[in-house]
Amino acid sequence: MKIHFWVAFLFFLFSLNPLMAQNGFKIIPLGVKGGLDESNLSSYLVAAKGSDQYICIDAGTIYKGLELAVQKNIFSETNPIIIQQKQIKSYLISHAHLDHTAGLIMNSPSDLPKNLYGLPSVLEVFKNKYFTWSAWANFGNEGEAPILKKYTYKKLIEGVEIPLEHTNLHVTPFVLSHVKPYESTAFLIRNQDSYLLYLGDTGADVVEQSNQLDQLWKSIAPLILSNQLKGIFIEVSFDNSVPEKALFGHLTPKLLMREMKQLNNYARGLLNTVPLYVTHLKPCNNCEVNIKYQLQAANEQQLKINYPEQASVIELY
Ligand SMILES: [Zn+2]
Numbered sequence: 001m002k003i004h005f006w007v008a009f010l011f012f013l014f015s016l017n018p019l020m021a022q023n024g025f026k027i028i029p030l031g032v033k034g035g036l037d038e039s040n041l042s043s044y045l046v047a048a049k050g051s052d053q054y055i056c057i058d059a060g061t062i063y064k065g066l067e068l069a070v071q072k073n074i075f076s077e078t079n080p081i082i083i084q085q086k087q088i089k090s091y092l093i094s095h096a097h098l099d100h101t102a103g104l105i106m107n108s109p110s111d112l113p114k115n116l117y118g119l120p121s122v123l124e125v126f127k128n129k130y131f132t133w134s135a136w137a138n139f140g141n142e143g144e145a146p147i148l149k150k151y152t153y154k155k156l157i158e159g160v161e162i163p164l165e166h167t168n169l170h171v172t173p174f175v176l177s178h179v180k181p182y183e184s185t186a187f188l189i190r191n192q193d194s195y196l197l198y199l200g201d202t203g204a205d206v207v208e209q210s211n212q213l214d215q216l217w218k219s220i221a222p223l224i225l226s227n228q229l230k231g232i233f234i235e236v237s238f239d240n241s242v243p244e245k246a247l248f249g250h251l252t253p254k255l256l257m258r259e260m261k262q263l264n265n266y267a268r269g270l271l272n273t274v275p276l277y278v279t280h281l282k283p284c285n286n287c288e289v290n291i292k293y294q295l296q297a298a299n300e301q302q303l304k305i306n307y308p309e310q311a312s313v314i315e316l317y
C-alpha cells in the first residue's frame, strides 16, 4: 500500500515536470545589426526555457523580425501583431538610440499595455523626446498631456535585481559608457539559478576612460566559475581599421578581445566555456566580413564565438 502510494506520487511529480519552469533560456533575435538596414536592428526576445512569456531586450526591429519568425514556424500564432501583444510581456531598453527603440515606437499604436524598464536616463528620452505629441504620441504614463498610459516606465537601479512581471525572469542592470557621459546598460537576466548577460552598445574602458566594463567583469566572473552564466551577448560595431576617436562608444575586434582577456583573468581561464554572441555589426563596405575575420584571427583564448541570426531560436542552458 505504502509503496504504491510513493510510486504514484513520483509518477505524479514526473507528469508535472513539463509544466515546471526549467533552468536556461530561449532567445529569438528579432534584429541583430547595428545600423543601415532598418528591418534588422538590435532586438532580442528572451524567455525562461520551457516558457513563451518573453521580454524584449532592445527594440530596434519588432514587426519584421516577428514576420520572419512566423515564416519559419517559430511561433504557433501567425499574426505578428498578436505575438507582440500577447507574448512580449515587457521591454528592457539598454539606451535610447533609435536603432534600439524604433521598433517599439513604430509598433506602439497596436501594442497592449506593458512595462518599459530602463535606467532613469533612458526613460527620460522616451518621456521628453519620443513619446511627445510633436514626435509621435504620448504612449507613456508620464509627460505631456494627454497621457495614453500604454507603457509604464519602470526605473532600474544599478546593481539591484528586480523581477520582470509576468515572466519567470529577473534583471540586474549595470551601467555602461557609450561615449561619455552618455549611458548604456548591460542586463544580467536570471532564470532560477542560470544567468544570461546582454550588453547594449558600449565603448572599451581604455577608450571611454572608464571602469564600467571592468566592474561588470568582476561582478559576473563568479557566475562563470560556478557554471551558471549561459551566454554573453556583446557588440562589435566596427573593424580594426576605424580609429579610436571615430568609434563613438563602440567596440572593435581588438578592443573586444582586450576586454575578454580581462574577464577571462577574473574567470581563471574558464571564459571559453561560455558561448559568446557578437552583436551590432555595422554594415559598411566589407565591415562584417572584416570583423568576423579579425575576431577569428585574434581568438587566442579559444572563445566560443557566435553571431546571432535574425528570426532564429537560440537555446542556452
Ligand atoms: Zn546601437
Ligand SMILES: [Zn+2]
Pocket (backbone or CB within 6 Å): 095, 097, 178, 201
Ligand atoms: Zn547606441
